[in-house]
Amino acid sequence: MTTTKDQLYIDKVINGDASAFAYLVDNYKNMVFSLAYKMTKNKEEAEEVSQDTFIKAFKNLSNFKGDSKFSTWLYRICYHTTLDAIKKNKKNNYTFEINEVTYNQIQSVETILQGIERKERSVIMDKxxxxxxDEERSILWMFYYDELSLKEIIEVTNLSEANLKVKLxxxxxxLLTIVEKNIEPEMIENYGRK
Incomplete structure (x- = not known):
């Protein structure tokens, strides 16, 4: 499942060429940092988690069997390393009470978002x-931004398929409730009328 080029470098590292690991770091550092940052909401912490992720990957590379893509295996290490870091630093945790969201509310928010310029929409969605x-954000991030399949997310999170679908x-x-509450009223009026 893993790419031939990745496997070549993995084999080199396993056979004693530690410098070959630099290729894997360069190839996947943005993916790892992105996930860590989205989960921790803190640049320094994300950098530390990224470093820990690559150290763990290096130490456990011989355990990689190639059943899945290397990126999925690495993503899983990063996901669990980040969860561990978050548990140590509970101060950054946000919770949000959700009220029942009706289908019409979801549709109206999606209609408004379609009218907002792409860049504005991206900033709003990130906020x-x-x-x-953390878990909700990372699951949405994996599915929509990193475009991981349900099977890949199950591998990363260890959730059952049914549980993952419910959480997603x-x-x-x-998220749609948060978006609805955070879009400025003028935007809703302006784009909602179109």
Missing amino acids: CLMKLA HRARKK
């Missing part, structure tokens, strides 16, 4: 994502 609990659905509803 709203940061208000979700709830996180999406919660």
Whole structure:
């Protein structure tokens, strides 16, 4: 499942060429940092988690069997390393009470978001994502931004398929409620009338 080029460098590292690991770090550092940052909401902490992730990956590279993509295996290490870091620093945790979200509310928010310029929409979504609990934000991030399949997210999180689908659905509803509450009223009036 892993790419031939990745496997070549993995084999080199396992056979004693530690410098070959630099290729894997260069290739996946943005992915790892991005996940860590989205989960921790803190640049310094994300950098530390990224470093810890690559150290763990290096030490455990011989355990990588190639059943899944290397990126999925690395993503899983990063996900669990970040969760451990978050547990140590509970002060950054946000929670949000959700009210029942109706289908019409979801539709109206999506209609408004479609009218907002792409760049504005991206900024709004990033701010709203940061208000979700860590697990919800990371699941949405993996599914929508990193475009991991459900199977890959299950590998990363160790959730059952049914549990993942429920969490993904709830996180999406919660995000839409947050978006609805955080879009400036003028934007809703302006774009909602179109």
